[in-house]
Structures are given as structure tokens and as C-alpha cells.
Amino acid sequence: MKDVVVIIPAYNEEESLSRLLPEIRAAVPEYDIIVINDGSSDRTEEVAGNAGVRSISLPFNCGIGAAVQTGFRYAVEKGYSVAVQVDGDGQHDPGFIRPLVAALREGKLDVAIGSRFLEKKGFQATPLRRFGIWIFQTVNSRILGQTVTDNTSGFRAYSNRAFSFLADDYPCDYPEPEAVVTLGLKGFVIREIPVGMRERLGGESSIVNLRPVYYMTKVLLATFMNLVRALLARRRPA
Amino acid sequence: MINQMNYISLVAGAALLAVILHLVRTKRLSEKYSLLWLFSALVMILLSVWRGLLDVVAHIFGIYYPPSFLFLVALFLSIMMGLHFSIVITKLSDRSVRMAQEIALLKDKIRELEGKDKR
Numbered sequence: 001m002k003d004v005v006v007i008i009p010a011y012n013e014e015e016s017l018s019r020l021l022p023e024i025r026a027a028v029p030e031y032d033i034i035v036i037n038d039g040s041s042d043r044t045e046e047v048a049g050n051a052g053v054r055s056i057s058l059p060f061n062c063g064i065g066a067a068v069q070t071g072f073r074y075a076v077e078k079g080y081s082v083a084v085q086v087d088g089d090g091q092h093d094p095g096f097i098r099p100l101v102a103a104l105r106e107g108k109l110d111v112a113i114g115s116r117f118l119e120k121k122g123f124q125a126t127p128l129r130r131f132g133i134w135i136f137q138t139v140n141s142r143i144l145g146q147t148v149t150d151n152t153s154g155f156r157a158y159s160n161r162a163f164s165f166l167a168d169d170y171p172c173d174y175p176e177p178e179a180v181v182t183l184g185l186k187g188f189v190i191r192e193i194p195v196g197m198r199e200r201l202g203g204e205s206s207i208v209n210l211r212p213v214y215y216m217t218k219v220l221l222a223t224f225m226n227l228v229r230a231l232l233a234r235r236r237p238a
Numbered sequence: 239m240i241n242q243m244n245y246i247s248l249v250a251g252a253a254l255l256a257v258i259l260h261l262v263r264t265k266r267l268s269e270k271y272s273l274l275w276l277f278s279a280l281v282m283i284l285l286s287v288w289r290g291l292l293d294v295v296a297h298i299f300g301i302y303y304p305p306s307f308l309f310l311v312a313l314f315l316s317i318m319m320g321l322h323f324s325i326v327i328t329k330l331s332d333r334s335v336r337m338a339q340e341i342a343l344l345k346d347k348i349r350e351l352e353g354k355d356k357r
Contacts, residue, residue: 036342056346058338070339077343172335 004031004101005080007071009064009154010088011038014047016201020090021051027094034074035088038067044088064154065175072158072167083163085156090201092155093122096193100157103193110162110188113148113180114155114195122196132216136177139220143227144184148192151177155195162188171222174215178222185230243305244286247312251282274322278315285311 006024010017017035024033035048039061048055056070068085075083082101086092096114104112116122117133125133129152136151154176158166162183171178184190258275261267267275285292285308296304 054346056342058342060338062335062338066335066339070342073339074343074346 002080004082006033006084008035009067012040012042013088014043016090017047024094036067063172065172069170072163096195104157110159111190112157113192115150115192116197117149118194248286255279
């Protein structure tokens with residue numbers, strides 16, 4: 001079984017990737033890196049190639065969830081034991097990739113989530129976003145009976161068991177908070193690890209205008225549906 | 239007694255039926271997805287022509303002016319149609335994403351195999 005693959009979803013991230021990829025290379029030289037180019041219209045694929053990083057290009061923009069899922073499916077096919085997701089915008093400090101993987105292995109976890117709120121170091125997001133994040137924290141922690149502070153964090157390490165599950169079942173857009181609940185309810189072991197995050201290195205966030213309203217509503221509905229499904233599944237065998 | 243309302247819905251229903259059959263004949267609408275439309279058109283025509291049926295059903299629903307029941311039926315059928323399309327679109331978009339992923343992975347695999355050939 002191969003060791004660790006770093007999955008980087010990227011949609012029009014030529015600017016930040018040109019700085020991020022060498023950083024990751026330097027931080028974890030023995031890990032494989034794969035950029036999932038989500039139908040970018042800029043030079044994302046070329047930038048990856050120039051940095052000597054393998055890239056897989058979706059034929060059109062499918063959403064970050066679909067991009068990451070492509071990475072999971074790649075990891076399943078190649079038989080990696082650990083997959084780490086690092087967002088292409090450069091907000092995730094590559095220096096924390098190794099601690100995430102170490103925590104996953106030492107703790108025999110299925111999911112290690114990099115949380116920017118455990119030690120409150122680095123970029124803490126804008127107040128409005130923190131409010132949204134607080135809602136997810138309240139809802140998800142309540143459902144799982146375990147405090148999860150940074151549900152929107154896409155900085156995560158997954159065990160083979162966990163990403164194999166997600167390779168078949170992962171939301172297309174805004175997947176992070178929902179996946180925490182799905183995995184938690186399925187009995188996967190989740191723990192948060194303190195990480196520092198930065199402001200994006202370039203490009204633009206996808207969560208603008210009315211999207212936050214859609215984001216919150218969609219994710220909370222999906223979370224609720226997950227809960228209902230789990231409750232029904234639990235009742236059926238009895 | 240047949241009033242204008244019934245004529246209008248009869249003509250509309252017949253026109254809809256004709257258009258649907260034409261679309262199916264020219265293969266621009268598949269038989270599968272035409273069924274719900276055909277059913278709608280036939281219900282509209284039936285209710286327009288058979289005034290007795292319209293009166294009875296309207297009465298059951300507590301509607302004093304039977305032709306307005308036609309609106310209710312049309313609205314209900316439109317909502318069903320819209321819901322049907324949303325379900326179909328969901329299935330199609332799930333499949334197109336899965337297909338895009340598959341294509342991306344296969345393209346990567348082809349590149350890998352071609353690279354090995356050269357060596």
C-alpha cells in the first residue's frame with residue numbers, strides 16, 4: 001500500500017498554486033501530490049505541471065466536493081493509506097500536513113480535521129463567517145455528542161477506510177460540515193488537531209453575495225437529512 | 239351547459255396534445271417523458287368536454303364555480319410536472335458529475351500509460 005497522497009482541489013488558482021505547490025513539496029517531500037483541476041479557465045493545470053505536480057482535470061467545473069471526491073477515487077484506485085486534503089487557495093499552512101497525518105496514525109483516527117479555533121492561532125476568519133461556523137459547531141457537536149469546532153475546515157487527513165467511504169458518497173458543493181456528520185454517524189473516529197490558517201494567497205473565495213445563505217440552508221438541510229437517515233437506519237434492524 | 243371557460247380549456251388541451259404527439263413523432267420528446275404530459279392533456283380535455291364530471295368533482299371539492307376547478311387541476315398538474323423535472327435533473331446532474339470524474343481519471347490513466355510507453 002502506498003503511503004500518503006495530498007489532494008489539492010483547485011478552481012482558477014494559478015496565482016496561489018505557484019507558491020503553494022513548492023511549499024508543500026518542501027514540507028512533505030516523500031508524499032505524493034495531486035492537483036484536481038476543477039474545470040479552471042486559467043493556467044491552473046499548467047502551473048501544476050511546471051511545479052512537477054501531477055494534475056487531474058475535470059472536463060468542466062463540478063464543485064469543490066466533486067473535485068475532492070475525484071481525488072478520493074484516485075486514492076482508492078492507487079491504494080494509498082492516507083489522503084490529506086489541502087485547499088488550493090493557500091489558506092492551509094503546509095507545515096501542518098505532517099502533524100495532521102501523525103495525529104491520524106498515532107490516534108488510529110479515521111478523520112483528523114485541522115482546526116484554526118483550538119489554539120486560536122493564525123487567521124481566524126471574518127466575524128460573519130465565524131457566526132456561520134459557530135452554528136455548524138453547535139449543530140454538529142450536538143448531533144455527534146463530540147465537540148467539533150471547525151466544521152468548515154477543508155484541511156483534513158483521512159484514513160483509507162474513511163476516504164473509500166467518501167469516494168462513493170460526498171456532496172458536490174460545500175461538503176465539509178455535512179461530511180463531518182455523515183462520517184460521525186457512520187461511526188468513523190474524528191478528532192480535531194490545532195492548525196494555523198492564513199489568508200488566501202490569491203484568487204477569490206467562492207462564498208460571496210447570496211451564497212452564504214444558500215450555503216447555510218443547504219448544509220443544515222443536508223445535515224438534518226443525514227440525521228433522519230441515521231435514525232431510521234438504527235430503528236429498522238430492531 | 240358549456241361556457242367559454244370550457245371551450246378555452248378544450249382548445250388548450252387539444253393543442254397541448256397535438257404538440258406533444260408531434261414532438262414524440264419527431265423524436266424531440268421521448269415516449270418516457272411524454273407520458274406525464276399526455277396524461278395532463280387528456281385530463282384537461284376530459285374535464286372540458288364532460289361537464290357532468292367537472293360539476294361532480296368540483297362539488298366534492300366544495301368549489302361553487304366548476305370551471306375554476308380546471309385551474310386547480312392545471313396548477314396541480316404543473317406542480318407535479320415541475321417536481322418530476324427536478325427529480326430527473328437531480329439524477330442527470332449526479333450522473334454527469336460521476337461521468338466527469340470518470341473521464342478525468344481515465345484521461346490521467348491514459349497519460350500515465352503513454353508516458354510508460356515512451357520509456
